[in-house]
Amino acid sequence: MKKFSLLLVLVLVFSVFAMGCGGSSDDAAGDDSAAGDNVIKIGVFEPASGDNGAGGKQETLGIQYANEMCPTVEIDGVEYQVQLEIVDNESSTDKGPTAAQNLVSKGVSIVLGSYGSGVSIAASDIFADAGIPALGVTCTNPQVTEGNDHYFRICFLDPFQGTVLANFAKDNFDAKTAYALAKLGDDYSVGLCNYFKQAFEGLGGTVVYETFPDGNSDFTSYVANAAKANADVFFAPVSTEAAALIIDQASAQNLQMPILAGDTWDSNVITGAAKGKNVDINVTTFYQEGGNAEFDEGIKAWIEADSTNLANNGGNTDLAAVTAMGYDAYFTALEAIKLAGSGDPAAVMAALPNVQYEGVTGMITFNEIGDANRTTAYVKHCNTDEGIWEFVAEQGVE
Secondary structure (H helix, E strand, O other): OHHHHHHHHHHHHHHHHHOOOOOOHHHOOOOHHHHOOOEEEEEEEEOOOOOOHHHHHHHHHHHHHHHHHOOEEEEOOEEEEEEEEEEEOOOOOOOHHHHHHHHHHOOOOEEEOOOOHHHHHHHHHHHHHHOOOEEEOOOOOHHHOOOOOOEEEOOOOHHHHHHHHHHHHHHHHOOOEEEEEEEOOOHHHHHHHHHHHHHHHHOOOEEEEEEEOOOOOOOHHHHHHHHHOOOOEEEOOOOHHHHHHHHHHHHHOOOOOOEEEOHHHOOHHHHHHHOOOOOOEEEEEOOOOOOOHHHHHHHHHHHHOOHHHHHHOOOOOOOOHHHHHHHHHHHHHHHHHHHHOOOOHHHHHHHHHHOOEEEOOEEEOEOOOOOEOOOOEEEEEEEOOOOEEEEEEEEOOO
C-alpha cells in the first residue's frame, strides 16, 4: 500500500509539471537516439566524493528531479530532449578543472554547479575559454562571479550570509566574543569566516579566529580553544564531513555555547550527527522545508521510490536547501535556453542576464555582474531530540 501511494504521488506531481514541458520522463533517459539530433546537453559540475560529496549529491538530486519532471525544452516549435551530463569534481581544486574539461568535450550548452566555491573558482577559466556559461547553484564566495562575464549564480553571497550570522549571534545570544574556525586554503570557509569577523567586529564584538589543515580529523584542541577563549558562540562554516567531527567533540567536551554555521551545514548529515547530543546548532540556508508543499511532496516521493536517490540523500527523505536550489537552477537554465532560442552556449550566455524565473526558493533575477538578487536567508535550529531542522526565522540585513 505504501509503494502504491508513493507511485500515485509521483504520477500526480509529474503530470502537473509535464504539462508545461511538452514531454515525458520516458523520452529523457539521456539517450540521444530518443529524439534524433534534437538534444540539448546541460552539464552538472558537482562533487560526488571528497569533503563536499554529501552536499554535492543532494544538490545534484534537485537537478535530476527537475530533469525528470521537465525533460524537454521547445525552441522555435521544435522539441528538444534535455540530457544531463554529470561529472564528479571530487571537491578538489586540483581535479575540478579536469572534470570541467570533460563537460566542455561533451558539448554542453550550460553548466550547473558547483557545490563548493573553491572548485567553482578553480574551474572557471575552463568554462570561460570554451565560451560556455556556468550557473552556480550554492557557491556563495564573491570570487565566483568577480571579473568575468560567464559565471552567474542563483544563491545569496557570503558577505550577506556572514552579516546575517553576525547579527543573529548578537541579537539572539547577546554574543560579545565569537570563536571562528575555517579550513586552511578553503575559499568558502575562510571567506565566510572573514565576512562574519568583519560584521561581528563592526557590531562591537571580538573574534578569535583559527584554521585547520586539509586532512585534519581531530578537532579536540579547536573545541577546547573555543572554551578557553570564553567565547559566546562557535562559528564553523566547514564541510559536512568536518562538521560531524566537530559536533562529536563539542558534545564530548560539553561545549557550553551555541554553534553557528552557514549553508553547508543544512544537511541531514548534520542532523544525524547531532541527534541525541548536547549541542545547540543554528545555520543559515536558502530554503525551508514546507516552503512549497507540492515540490516537497513530489521530490520526497521520488527520492524514496529509488534506492540510489535515497542513498544519495543520506538514507532518508529530509530535504536540504541545496536540493531545492538545484531544482531551481535547472529551470533557470531552461529559461535561458528558451530566451536564447538556441542551445548555442554563446546565445545562452547572452540571454542569462535577462532571465526571470519564479522558483520554489523565490524569484530569480540577476544583477549586473551575474549574482542573484537575493536579500533573505532562512535560519534553522537543530532539534537534537528528533534529529530534524526547525525553522527559526527569515532574516535579511537592514
